[in-house]
Amino acid sequence: MKAVMRLIVTYFSCTPAARAFSAAGVLLIVASWVAMRLAPPTFAIGVALMVGVAALYVGSSMMPLMLGRLARAQTFRTVPFGRIKLLVSGLLTVLIVALPAPGVAVYGLLMLPDPHGPPPTPAQLAMFHSGLVQTFWTTASTCILIAGWLYVVLWFITSQRSLAGYLKALGVIVIVLFLPTRHLSSPQAQVAWDVMLCGATLAVFSILFLVWPQLRPLVRRIRGITAGGERSPAARLGGRETDLLLGTANPWLLALGQLVPVLLASRIGFYSPAVWLYYLTLFSTVAGAIAGQAAERSRGLWLRGDWSTSQLFVRVEKSFWRHNVRVLGVLLVLLLAIGTYEKLPVMLLAAGLPLIVLGTVLSTYLGLMVTRGLRAPESLLAIAVMLTLMAVAVLAARPGGDLFLVGALEGALALLAVVLRLAARGRWARIDWTQCRTDRALRSRAPA
Amino acid sequence: MMTSPTIHAAHLGKAFGSRDVLRDLSFEVMPGDVVGVLGKNGAGKTTLLELMLGFTPPTTGEVSVFGHPSRRMPGTVKLRVGFVPQQDELLDPLSVRDQLNLVASFYPDWDGALVERLCDEWHIDPRARIRSMSMGERQKLSIVLAFGQRPQLLVLDEPVASLDPLARRQFLEQLVELSADAQRAVVFSSHIVSDIERLANRIWILKEGRLDWQGDLDSLKESIVRLHLQCAGGLPERLAIPGLLSLRRLEGGAVAVVRDWTQAAQHELERQIHGCVQAESLGLEEIFLELHR
Amino acid sequence: MFILNPQSGIPIYRQLLDQVRRMVASGQLPAGAALPSIRDLALLHAVNPMTISKAYSLLEAEGILERHRGKPMTVASQAPSRAALSTRLQQIAPLLDQAVLAARQLQITETELAKALHRQWEESNDD
Numbered sequence: 001m002k003a004v005m006r007l008i009v010t011y012f013s014c015t016p017a018a019r020a021f022s023a024a025g026v027l028l029i030v031a032s033w034v035a036m037r038l039a040p041p042t043f044a045i046g047v048a049l050m051v052g053v054a055a056l057y058v059g060s061s062m063m064p065l066m067l068g069r070l071a072r073a074q075t076f077r078t079v080p081f082g083r084i085k086l087l088v089s090g091l092l093t094v095l096i097v098a099l100p101a102p103g104v105a106v107y108g109l110l111m112l113p114d115p116h117g118p119p120p121t122p123a124q125l126a127m128f129h130s131g132l133v134q135t136f137w138t139t140a141s142t143c144i145l146i147a148g149w150l151y152v153v154l155w156f157i158t159s160q161r162s163l164a165g166y167l168k169a170l171g172v173i174v175i176v177l178f179l180p181t182r183h184l185s186s187p188q189a190q191v192a193w194d195v196m197l198c199g200a201t202l203a204v205f206s207i208l209f210l211v212w213p214q215l216r217p218l219v220r221r222i223r224g225i226t227a228g229g230e231r232s233p234a235a236r237l238g239g240r241e242t243d244l245l246l247g248t249a250n251p252w253l254l255a256l257g258q259l260v261p262v263l264l265a266s267r268i269g270f271y272s273p274a275v276w277l278y279y280l281t282l283f284s285t286v287a288g289a290i291a292g293q294a295a296e297r298s299r300g301l302w303l304r305g306d307w308s309t310s311q312l313f314v315r316v317e318k319s320f321w322r323h324n325v326r327v328l329g330v331l332l333v334l335l336l337a338i339g340t341y342e343k344l345p346v347m348l349l350a351a352g353l354p355l356i357v358l359g360t361v362l363s364t365y366l367g368l369m370v371t372r373g374l375r376a377p378e379s380l381l382a383i384a385v386m387l388t389l390m391a392v393a394v395l396a397a398r399p400g401g402d403l404f405l406v407g408a409l410e411g412a413l414a415l416l417a418v419v420l421r422l423a424a425r426g427r428w429a430r431i432d433w434t435q436c437r438t439d440r441a442l443r444s445r446a447p448a
Numbered sequence: 449m450m451t452s453p454t455i456h457a458a459h460l461g462k463a464f465g466s467r468d469v470l471r472d473l474s475f476e477v478m479p480g481d482v483v484g485v486l487g488k489n490g491a492g493k494t495t496l497l498e499l500m501l502g503f504t505p506p507t508t509g510e511v512s513v514f515g516h517p518s519r520r521m522p523g524t525v526k527l528r529v530g531f532v533p534q535q536d537e538l539l540d541p542l543s544v545r546d547q548l549n550l551v552a553s554f555y556p557d558w559d560g561a562l563v564e565r566l567c568d569e570w571h572i573d574p575r576a577r578i579r580s581m582s583m584g585e586r587q588k589l590s591i592v593l594a595f596g597q598r599p600q601l602l603v604l605d606e607p608v609a610s611l612d613p614l615a616r617r618q619f620l621e622q623l624v625e626l627s628a629d630a631q632r633a634v635v636f637s638s639h640i641v642s643d644i645e646r647l648a649n650r651i652w653i654l655k656e657g658r659l660d661w662q663g664d665l666d667s668l669k670e671s672i673v674r675l676h677l678q679c680a681g682g683l684p685e686r687l688a689i690p691g692l693l694s695l696r697r698l699e700g701g702a703v704a705v706v707r708d709w710t711q712a713a714q715h716e717l718e719r720q721i722h723g724c725v726q727a728e729s730l731g732l733e734e735i736f737l738e739l740h741r
Numbered sequence: 742m743f744i745l746n747p748q749s750g751i752p753i754y755r756q757l758l759d760q761v762r763r764m765v766a767s768g769q770l771p772a773g774a775a776l777p778s779i780r781d782l783a784l785l786h787a788v789n790p791m792t793i794s795k796a797y798s799l800l801e802a803e804g805i806l807e808r809h810r811g812k813p814m815t816v817a818s819q820a821p822s823r824a825a826l827s828t829r830l831q832q833i834a835p836l837l838d839q840a841v842l843a844a845r846q847l848q849i850t851e852t853e854l855a856k857a858l859h860r861q862w863e864e865s866n867d868d
Contacts, residue, residue: 299537669752
């Protein structure tokens with residue numbers, strides 16, 4: 001148990017930044033809980049709670065990466081029950097981050113006195129309490145699933161690079177917090193179903209994690225059989241060298257992987273702007289993360305190919321468009337289908353869908369601009385763009401919203417995309433590969 | 449007929465922010481040269497190679513490859529340049545065969561037969577996934593990829609750091625084959641001094657950002673010697689030894705390491721100490737150590 | 742055929758030079774004997790072919806080796822005694838150096854050394 005505790009503490013405090021975030025998070029959560037005891041819950045307290053949870057998330061954003069590397073590490077295999085301890089530490093971390101929000105919020109509702117009405121009857125009170133308990137379980141299980149999914153996303157991002165992942169994780173997590181708060185205002189009655197779903201997902205994940213070392217050779221053999229011996233020669237790869245080198249060769253991985261959050265979100269209720277924001281950030285973040293590596297990966301491509309750096313930029317850009325078109329295409333069709341099924345207001349769809357496209361485009365060009373490592377100007381620009389996108393989404397979802405304003409803002413963002421493209425192109429013309437170096441040690445290798 | 453240099457650099461310098469990594473380097477690499485670059489960790493070997501390949505712009509001076517500035521090499525020139533980086537740039541999800549085909553698609557003069565032979569001799573399984581290969585195997589594959597290009601300029605950055613002695617010897621033999629062609633030039637940096645000693649005809653020693661030595665390996669070995677001084681009456685307090693790198697006094701004499709040693713200097717020294725002086729020539733590793741004392 | 746030590750302080754080309762000279766002088770490499778090609782020797786010892794080539798060229802200039810277009814280098818048919826005295830003396834200079842040094846260390850005078858040398862010469866004549 002001590003080892004598990006040690007691991008969890010490490011997840012939350014591995015860097016000075018992580019320590020700061022975790023500490024701030026804990027402080028805010030405790031403060032909001034205390035405030036709930038002393039005063040009636042207000043919106044400000046709710047926001048403080050959410051910001052605290054967000055800070056905790058960011059503080060633990062290295063957890064997926066560390067867990068993955070420890071799981072693969074040779075030395076860890078000698079630790080007794082090493083894998084189980086790792087798994088437990090991961091699950092506990094998810095709980096630590098997922099439960100404060102529903103816990104404190106429900107506690108606040110519990111504390112809510114009704115100063116003007118008559119004291120409630122025991123029956124009313126019992127019903128109120130049971131309603132709250134139901135709400136807690138439902139919210140908690142959804143929060144756990146979302147938290148788990150977010151960590152998976154984080155793993156995807158951070159296994160490529162750590163510094164960028166930190167800042168992008170911030171955007172993803174801050175947005176997603178809207179979901180639990182929305183859920184609190186519209187509790188669903190299918191508690192048992194929620195809890196079972198949560199339990200089942202966690203169980204499947206745990207089992208897979210524990211038996212993975214035994215499964216791996218089997219999977220390899222299956223892959224070997226289905227791969228079918230000799231592959232066809234260069235003709236198959238023709239024209240896709242750029243894609244392979246940049247990591248954009250398999251858009252279907254991401255396109256189909258979107259199904260999970262779609263399923264999750266459609267259960268919660270699609271009418272909230274938070275859901276749009278969720279997709280917006282999630283996919284633009286992923287697109288940006290992949291694009292952010294393009295510069296350093298293109299060094300070999302430049303040396304081998306007959307392109308100047310400006311021509312190389314055009315090729316790289318095209319490769320990303322090829323990738324993003326498929327991912328976005330699937331997403332837009334999905335969202336459109338669900339939107340029609342749920343009978344969402346047409347205006348919301350009309351504003352929300354382009355926003356997601358804009359998010360991906362802007363994020364891609366921002367990523368392509370990262371030719372000198374992720375520094376303050378790029379990070380600030382990224383955060384500013386994210387905040388603007390969020391604001392537009394909120395505006396678009398507001399009933400009776402000003403659609404002309406939304407349209408104008410989206411137009412301005414489209415213009416910004418053009419400007420960013422020019423900036424990225426200019427940077428690539430002068431690219432210096434000694435400055436694109438990221439921490440190569442983060443790339444995991446198979447044991448020798 | 450004058451052959452034009454493969455690489456030409458004049459007053460090349462590179463600084464990262466306020467930190468000067470390389471200072472005022474001027475050199476030429478001619479076709480047929482095998483240049484071994486030696487230097488301590490952090491001396492700037494990788495930066496020098498990156499400057500030569502156009503990966504980064506020089507802060508001062510210029511460097512050109514086959515007559516073109518390295519930052520603006522046209523495609524025809526880049527085709528003739530091969531590079532084996534210190535950390536491989538292989539694609540994990542691919543199989544060896546796919547990776548070979550991928551790189552081959554860039555080069556019309558790809559030597560498939562050579563690549564097949566090397567994969568066979570070096571025990572690289574074409575069906576293996578790169579993701580599951582060890583560091584040594586990946587490094588071997590990176591080297592094979594460079595050889596398959598049949599480059600006229602081959603630049604290698606610590607190419608054998610992860611290879612066992614057998615693999616290193618196989619790699620050396622292949623480089624010997626390559627350098628037998630007098631039109632090709634090789635520049636490689638390595639910690640493994642013995643490999644450089646076998647293969648290089650020119651040595652560059654990078655020390656504190658400058659080329660401390662830049663010349664033939666043979667001349668280097670003839671220039672830097674260890675002198676064993678024997679003097680029955682004890683050594684005089686003040687000794688004037690030209691080109692002195694280090695001096696260690698012992699019972700009945702001293703050991704000195706000098707550069708630019710000549711017979712005349714030896715006779716002069718013998719006269720000075722009224723004793724005898726024996727010159728011992730040093731291997732490259734000893735020379736490197738003495739230069740960095 | 743040759744023993745080359747790349748780690749030695751003596752450059753590889755010089756080691757090869759010395760060995761070929763000695764083998765030719767001692768008769769181990771008779772006139773007309775073919776030497777390994779530059780490429781073969783370089784591959785065998787895993788050394789730069791240019792260093793082999795340098796040694797061969799120098800030997801050719803000294804008249805010890807002969808080059809034939811398209812065929813391996815051979816030992817020149819001219820007897821080594823045709824080479825200039827100074828060149829031949831250069832051959833044994835290192836041996837003389839060693840003898841002189843050893844003599845000094847053992848505190849043998851020049852005259853005594855010369856006498857010993859003369860004795861050796863007489864003895865080898867009798868063989």
